[in-house]
Amino acid sequence: MSGNEKVIVAQGLTKVFNKSLFAVDHISFDVKSGEIFGFLGPNGAGKTTTINMLITILKPTEGEASVLGYDIVKQANEVRKVIGVVPQEYTADEDLTGYENIMLCADLYGIPREIAKKRALELLELVELSQFKDKRVETYSGGMRRRLELACGLINRPRVLFLDEPTLGLDVQTRAATWNYIRRLKEEYGMTVFMTTHYLEEADALCDRVAIIDHGKIVALGTPKELKESLGGDIITISIKENVDVSDLIRSVEHVKDVRNENGFYRVKAEFGEVTAPLIIEALRKNGYTVTRLSLTEPTLNEVYLEYTGRALRDSEESKEAIRMQRLILRRARGG
Ligand SMILES: Nc1ncnc2c1ncn2[C@@H]1O[C@H](COP(=O)(O)OP(=O)(O)O)[C@@H](O)[C@H]1O
């Protein structure tokens, strides 16, 4: 499979609820083969609704999309055969063991028992749950549950995997460990992954390309690096020993886009900061100035998010609400 093959293509994809709520509002994007593609946005942005359309459990109101060339409406059955899904809600049965849960997933796909057994053991190995396979899921930590669900999503050997908030509610360390399992799917199996998240660091660390989604619309799309660079570069902070305004001199250096003198500190916006910073030092030195301090900061996805949506994405608050919802769903599902 060529690296440029488009595995998912969406055009004008739209979902309207209750005749007027545009949960997903005319979005277009494509996902290439072997890519980890992320939808980043706050609660209610339309991430789950988008996934649900792509995995054929929700019908679009407008627009179209295909997965591996299969139309999500006209060829929904074909789509289902080639995809794996790990939904946002907890799906594992608490009263069964990890192994039994995976076998249950295999049954849903009609995978013959003998093949299923072999795969289940392989997958438990992949997500490092082999030694806990005969323990009831009730005893699993949040991270272990998520890994088990990942294994379930892989039972039909999908070519494309859909992950809805794969690390929701997990602590930072467990989250980072989960990223490794997802990376391995890409690296060792060449799998294409479409995932959603509202964690900025997750999108940054894990995704090859990120679409920032807000109020059902894609407001920015690119590699994390491109998105950061789209802000117009890095921030270089400089101070010099001499009490002279050197703004114009700094401004004349290549790649410098903006200079502000903030009480003797120069705040410089520049493209290619790691190249430009030495150029600035060189220019100052040539003119007889002594640099006393210099720091280089790259914009984070946080700044990108702020720039495109006009607000910050506060992880903690979003997560608390999401976890509360998660518990509610779980309790309902268990009839509690
Ligand atoms: N079945 C539904 N009926 C009505 N509104 C819905 C339904 N599902 C989602 N929504 C609304 O659509 C918007 C997007 O929701 P969702 O896709 O779940 O967002 P996200 O996954 O990004 O948190 C929200 O305003 C949500 O309340």
Ligand SMILES: [Mg+2]
């Ligand atoms: Mg969601």
